[in-house]
Amino acid sequence: MLEARIIAPRGSLYYAAEATPYDLAMIRQHLRECPRGRDGDVTLELTVDDGPARAIIAAWVGTITKAGYQVRVVPPQSGASAA
Numbered sequence: 001m002l003e004a005r006i007i008a009p010r011g012s013l014y015y016a017a018e019a020t021p022y023d024l025a026m027i028r029q030h031l032r033e034c035p036r037g038r039d040g041d042v043t044l045e046l047t048v049d050d051g052p053a054r055a056i057i058a059a060w061v062g063t064i065t066k067a068g069y070q071v072r073v074v075p076p077q078s079g080a081s082a083a
Helices: 021-033 053-066
Strands: 002-008 011-017 043-048 070-073
Touching (some): 043 053
C-alpha cells in the first residue's frame, strides 16, 4: 500500500492506492500539474508498507527528487490499517 500527500502552495492532494506503475504515474502527473514558483514549492510525503514494491518506489523517488520536488518518506504507523 502506498499513501501520498502532495503539499503545494495552493492546497494539497491525498492519494492512497497499491504501489503499481499506474499509480506512480498518476502521482507524478499530479505533481506536474501543481504550479510551482521555484524548486521546493511542492512536497511529496510518502508512506509505504513493507513489500516488494519498496525497491521500485525507491528508484521512482530518485527521479522525483531530480525533477526538483521535495520528498519526505514517513514510516507507516504500527498497528495502523488502511480502511
